[in-house]
Amino acid sequence: MASRTELAAERAVKPHVRSAKGTAPRVKVRNRRPVSATRGAERALLYALLAVATFTALFPVFWLLTGSLQTPQELYRGTTIWPKSLQWGNFAKAWHDGNLSTYLPNSLLYTSVSVAGILVVSSMAGYALARIEFRGRGFVTFLILMVMIVPAPASFIAQYKLMIEFGLTNSRAGYILLLITAGIPISTLIMRGFFTNLPKELEEAAALDGCSALGTFWRIFLPLARPGLIAVAVIQALAAWNEYLLALVLFDDDSLMPVQRGLTNFMSAETPEQHILLAATTISVVPIIVFYAFAQRHIIKGIGSGAFK
Numbered sequence: 565m566a567s568r569t570e571l572a573a574e575r576a577v578k579p580h581v582r583s584a585k586g587t588a589p590r591v592k593v594r595n596r597r598p599v600s601a602t603r604g605a606e607r608a609l610l611y612a613l614l615a616v617a618t619f620t621a622l623f624p625v626f627w628l629l630t631g632s633l634q635t636p637q638e639l640y641r642g643t644t645i646w647p648k649s650l651q652w653g654n655f656a657k658a659w660h661d662g663n664l665s666t667y668l669p670n671s672l673l674y675t676s677v678s679v680a681g682i683l684v685v686s687s688m689a690g691y692a693l694a695r696i697e698f699r700g701r702g703f704v705t706f707l708i709l710m711v712m713i714v715p716a717p718a719s720f721i722a723q724y725k726l727m728i729e730f731g732l733t734n735s736r737a738g739y740i741l742l743l744i745t746a747g748i749p750i751s752t753l754i755m756r757g758f759f760t761n762l763p764k765e766l767e768e769a770a771a772l773d774g775c776s777a778l779g780t781f782w783r784i785f786l787p788l789a790r791p792g793l794i795a796v797a798v799i800q801a802l803a804a805w806n807e808y809l810l811a812l813v814l815f816d817d818d819s820l821m822p823v824q825r826g827l828t829n830f831m832s833a834e835t836p837e838q839h840i841l842l843a844a845t846t847i848s849v850v851p852i853i854v855f856y857a858f859a860q861r862h863i864i865k866g867i868g869s870g871a872f873k
Contacts, residue, residue, distance in 0.1 A: 633651050670823070671822040685751075742814070754795060762789075
């Protein structure tokens with residue numbers, strides 16, 4: 565005779581077999597919403613949230629552009645968003661009166677050189693912390709975290725005194741060095757995360773081929789960490805481009821100031837020129853927006869794969 569377990573298994577496999585009375589077993593079916601309808605509602609909600617986020621992010625940019633093309637009367641009244649006639653002369657006035665022909669190249673120089681220096685130092689430091697075993701490696705990482713906790717303005721006096729000792733006050737080189745030192749800690753941690761996630765077999769294969777430690781870093785690991793390098797470049801370019809307080813502390817010569825100095829020319833309380841200020845702001849953000857547009861797809865990947873893993 566078949567055991568109870570075998571009978572139960574047979575009933576489970578053949579639920580359509582009729583009972584002795586000739587009636588099929590009753591199966592309770594729950595009412596479920598159609599899968600396509602549920603997915604459609606979720607997708608519509610997602611698109612709605614994305615539309616709200618996009619509008620929130622782009623409306624200030626749209627207002628900046630339209631405000632820079634308005635007359636002072638249109639801007640102060642606030643009755644219209646789009647100007648009746650496009651005032652392209654606002655950009656010419658902003659370029660001339662804000663002395664942007666001097667300040668904009670300064671910012672381009674400071675940003676490009678400081679970002680290049682940060683990439684060189686942070687990539688090598690991140691590789692050393694991630695792949696080279698040495699005593700005190702964890703303590704060095706802890707020190708980097710402690711440096712990041714200190715607010716940047718708190719170190720301005722010490723940095724200024726250090727620049728006096730080295731004779732680098734009121735010089736482009738001193739300002740660039742300070743920008744590099746400010747960006748190294750977070751950049752090192754991002755690059756350390758990237759190098760840590762790379763497989764160890766790459767080092768072993770390079771060693772078998774006779775590659776040195778520097779060659780392994782330069783030829784194998786650095787090309788693989790390209791998303792991290794781009795993420796660091798974007799983050800530090802934004803920080804260097806928007807920096808102004810340190811320049812006020814270090815520079816006495818107005819011709820060495822970054823582009824933010826030109827924007828302050830239109831912020832007088834006696835003669836406010838908000839429409840010219842908006843035009844000057846539009847000019848000042850164009851280079852960094854172009855750079856961000858080319859590199860933005862690497863930012864999420866770079867930060868997610870590096871700093872938080």
